[in-house]
Amino acid sequence: MVDDLAAGTHAIGELMLEVAPAxxxxxxxxxxxxxxxxxxxxxxEHGLAARRYAMSGDRRALHGTVL
Numbered sequence: 001m002v003d004d005l006a007a008g009t010h011a012i013g014e015l016m017l018e019v020a021p022a023x024x025x026x027x028x029x030x031x032x033x034x035x036x037x038x039x040x041x042x043x044x045e046h047g048l049a050a051r052r053y054a055m056s057g058d059r060r061a062l063h064g065t066v067l
Contacts (some may be wrong), residue, residue, distance in 0.1 A: 006059055009046075009066050013054025014045050022055050 019036050020029035026048055037047040045065050052061035 005032070006062070006063075009050045009062060010054055012042065012047070013050035016051035018053050020051065023030070026052075
């Protein structure tokens with residue numbers, strides 16, 4: 001179950017990266033992603049964590065937010 005959640009979160013993170021590329025800081029990405037997260041019903045903190053997970057592949061990026 002955790003693997004399925006992580007896979008889904010990675011897919012959301014890839015979507016977040018399309019909108020807010022990796023070169024943006026979390027602060028700058030938050031400005032860009034706030035509207036997207038609101039539109040898809042995702043919490044902004046979860047969206048940012050998913051973006052960090054998609055960049056790093058490290059599940060620790062999800063600790064305390066998604067997992």
